[in-house]
Amino acid sequence: MINNFDDVIDRSNNFAAKWSEMDKKYGTNDLLPMWIADMDFKTAPCIIDALRDRLEQGIYGYTTRPASYNESIASWTDRRYGWKINPKWLIFSPGVIPTISILIQEMTKENDKIMIQEPVYSPFNSVVKQNKRDLVISPLIKLEDGNYVMDYEDIESKIKDVKVFILCNPHNPVGRVWTKEELKKLGDICIRHNVLVISDEIHSDIIFKNHKHIPFGSISEEFEQNSITCMAPTKTFNIAGLQTSQVILPNEEHYQILDNAFIRLDIRRNNAFSLVATEAAYNHGEDWLNEYLKYIEENMDFAIKYINENIPSLKVRKPEGTYLLWVDFSETGLSDEEVAKALVDKGKVALNSGESFGTGGKGYQRINLACPRAMVEDGLSRIKKAIMN
Ligand SMILES: Cc1ncc(COP(=O)(O)O)c(C=O)c1O
Known part of the structure; x- marks a missing residue:
């Protein structure tokens, strides 16, 4: 070591x-x-070196993302999970939860229904309520051996009129790395009921032996078009304090909606440090x-x-x-x-x-x-x- x-x-x-x-x-x-x-x-160390070089320049003005930034993310997504994404589908965001909150605001109206699976990372619940949307909870099922599974029957029974499903993949806190079959079953229900999936995949790199992270959008072109995926190097590389993440929007209409919202909010530039740290992580951190x-x-x-x-x-x-x-x-x-x-x-x-x-x-x-x-x-x-x- x-x-x-x-x-x-x-x-x-x-x-x-x-x-x-x-x-x-x-x-x-x-x-x-x-x-x-x-x-x-x-x-x-590759991230610390990149940050040190950047720090020593002594000028921390506005930044521009070079093309190599999105390419480093696309290459990582392909190498680690076998999902080939177009670098043009990517939008920078300072955080996953702010992205989900803005997506809720842009893609749904007050009192629209949004489904989550509890127990889950608590901001899923609060961000829906704070945006005055109606929360629909489908509890995970705990099996006798202590494992957790999704309750598809419960999801089917509650999904009518739901606009958005927020998925935690892998799941915090129960530690499930959802399989392709599980995700496919869920995704098919969402497509049948015209429900957009926002897949929070911030924990996608922390996967143990004999398990594999399957990005929800990687399952089929139909799933790719019906989902927005949030990923980040922050959990993986312990750089949450640099506040960076990436949103993957293969659907052109979804891309335009988030892009316009971020233009309005003037969210567009990385800070000087997240810019170099992200690229160093994805190119040299493996x-x-x-x-x-x-x-x-x-x-x-x-x-x-x-x-x-x-x-x-x-x-x-x-x-x-x-x-x-x-x-x-x-x-x-x-x-x-x-x-x-x-x-x-x-x-x-x-x-x-x-x-x-x-x-x-x-x-x-x-x-x-x-x-x-x-x-x-x-x-x-x-x-x-x-x-x-
Ligand atoms: C599932 C999940 N999503 C999002 C976050 C937070 O992401 P961010 O700091 O980018 O908003 C966490 C942090 O623990 C998390 O566990």
């Missing part, structure tokens, strides 16, 4: 939201943060990512073994992707409030409560394992202390 993911880096004085916003959320900053989805690793994926999967295996051996009242299943572990605390004999209090007061550890992910989240906690092994060990022993003593 060339990169040392074991290095523990002090982020507490670096305006890192993961550290400095605990006070607001948990009432104290005195916790080990294993909540918000960013990593405690340094990004890839070796780092492959090493990182091995490390994160070992973190997952380590955590699951630890939990099974040391905290048997917790139930957990290995995710297929993402660096987030979705853990069932419902057999601890404690209520959600008691679990939350014990984690903070006794364990001194910050996790995301399952309830914040909506329907089906009760009784769960989400643990972020994108951190050095020593932190994983420390965090797990804190959770044990909170629950067992």
Whole structure:
């Protein structure tokens, strides 16, 4: 291994939201943060080098994206997921959630129905409500073995008059990497009912052995035309603070709608740093990512073994992707409030409560394992202390 993911880096004085916003959320900053989805690793050296070169120029004026920028994204999308996209389908956006919010505003009207599958990343729910659209929730089904699947019957029964389906692919927090068959079944329902799919694929690079990310739009030309895909290098390379993402709009009409909205809002330029970081990541970051994926999967295996051996009242299943572990605390004999209090007061550890992910989240906690092994060990022993003593 060339990169040392074991290095523990002090982020507490670096305006890192993961550290400095605990006070607001948990009432104290005195916790080990294993909540918000960013990593405690340094990004890839190729990105740091590109940023250093850019920094040392000392001029950070307005930027222009060269053609090579979109080409680097298209090449990555082809190499990593086998989806050949035209660089002309791409639009830069500072973030996935702002994109989804603007798409909702542009492509639907007040009180139009928008469907999501809970439990899911909570802004899916809030962004629909904040835009005064009607939220339609189709809960995921949890199988006996702890795996999650989509409830197609429920989707069919609720989809009449739905305008947009927001898909989380791969899924945060349950860790599913949806298969081609699952996505096809969902996509066929959406086409039959004339429902546009916005596919949030921000976690598409964090995929474990024996699983493969299938971009929703890659399944067929019909799906490509009926979907808008949001991707980003930010989760993959730990550069969320640079605020960059890309929207893939193969449908010319969809492209024009978002392009016009962004022109109106004057959202068009990358900042000087995201410009070089994105291209460096997609052109030179693959070796780092492959090493990182091995490390994160070992973190997952380590955590699951630890939990099974040391905290048997917790139930957990290995995710297929993402660096987030979705853990069932419902057999601890404690209520959600008691679990939350014990984690903070006794364990001194910050996790995301399952309830914040909506329907089906009760009784769960989400643990972020994108951190050095020593932190994983420390965090797990804190959770044990909170629950067992
Ligand atoms: C599924 C999902 N979408 C979007 C985001 C946030 O993306 P952005 O910061 O680009 O808005 C996250 C962050 O955790 C996420 O998990």
